[in-house]
Amino acid sequence: MSSFFAYLKSKSFITNVFLAAVTVLVVVLIIIFSLNYYTRHGSGIPVPKLIDMQIGRASALLDNQGFAYKIDSVYLPDREPGTVVQQDPDPGTNVKENRTIYLTVITKLAPNIGLPDLENTTFREATATISNAGLKLGDTTYRSDIALNHVLEVRFAGQKIQAGAKLPKGSRIDLVLGDGKGASEVDIPDLTNQELDAAKFAISGAGLTVGTITYEGSITDSTKVVVKSQSPMKTDSTTKTSIGTRINLTVSQGN
Incomplete structure (x- = not known):
């Protein structure tokens, strides 16, 4: 064992270790410079x-x-x-x-995109959807409808279009919105020969009001009373009346 330690302290061992270290260093430097030359590091x-x-x-x-x-x-x-x-x-x-x-x-040509479904959405929702889809909001018009500021129709170049229609990206689309007021006039229902209860239901459903009810003759069965005439009544020249109009009825005993 003492001879081994003596060898480690010898001049020949130290010389060999030094030469090995120098050899390793030279090899590493050669590899580095070769890679730099091969890849042209830092140049271009x-x-x-x-x-x-x-x-x-x-x-x-x-x-x-x-x-x-x-x-x-x-x-x-x-x-x-x-x-x-x-x-x-x-x-x-x-x-x-x-x-x-x-x-x-x-590019000069805009890609086509599908129109999102906007009907029955609010104006604010429709505006956000239009922007996210890559379209632009054009004109807005209003139509009588109880749905205030809800989209009733979507139009492009003056024509009504449906969801899914292909439009160039960036196109301007127009919206028709409800004004929240509903229609100012409604159709006059034809109530002649209808039973009284059915006539009342039809009047209410049309947005009208039941007016005066005039009975003709004797009434023996109140469940079979039918309308003989009404005022106002539907004619060739008069088919609509203002919403809420009172409809007067003349009724009599039915069969």
């Missing part, structure tokens, strides 16, 4: 700034500098078609020759 061509440039000019610049490129498109209604809006890698990045540069360019 800076990518030019292409954003906001027209694609024709951008592609010519890339061709002159030896870059390849691929183009994707996006539709933005408020920007000029053909403008580069994104690039990868970023401007100023050092890359090798023939590196592919990815560009996103504004």
Whole structure:
């Protein structure tokens, strides 16, 4: 054992350890410099700034500098078609020759999207849905209906359209909303020969009011009283009356 420790302290052992360490260091340095040379670490061509440039000019610049490129498109209604809006890698990045540069360019043709279902939604809900779908709100008009500020119809270019209709992205659509008042006039129901209870139900259902009831002749069975005439009555020239109008009835004993 003493001879082993004596060897560790010997000049030859120390010399061998030193030479081994130097050898390892040299090998590591050779590997590092070889990799740097092979990969051209820290060298390359800076990518030019292409954003906001027209694609024709951008592609010519890339061709002159030896870059390849691929183009994707996006539709933005408020920007000029053909403008580069994104690039990868970023401007100023050092890359090798023939590196592919990815560009996103504004297209002229808007993609078609499906109209979301807006009927019976509130105006606020419809506005948010329209924006999220990539559409724009056009004109709003009102129509007599008890549903205040609810969408009754959706129109595009003057025509009524249904949910799912294909429209160019960014299109303006018009909404027809309820005014909360309902119709000012309703159809006059024809009550002749109807039993009195059925006539009363029809009057109420039409938004009208039962007026004076005049009985003709003797009434022997109150469950079989029928309408003989009414006022106002439906004619060729008069088919509607104001909502809430009193309908007067003349009734008699039915069979």
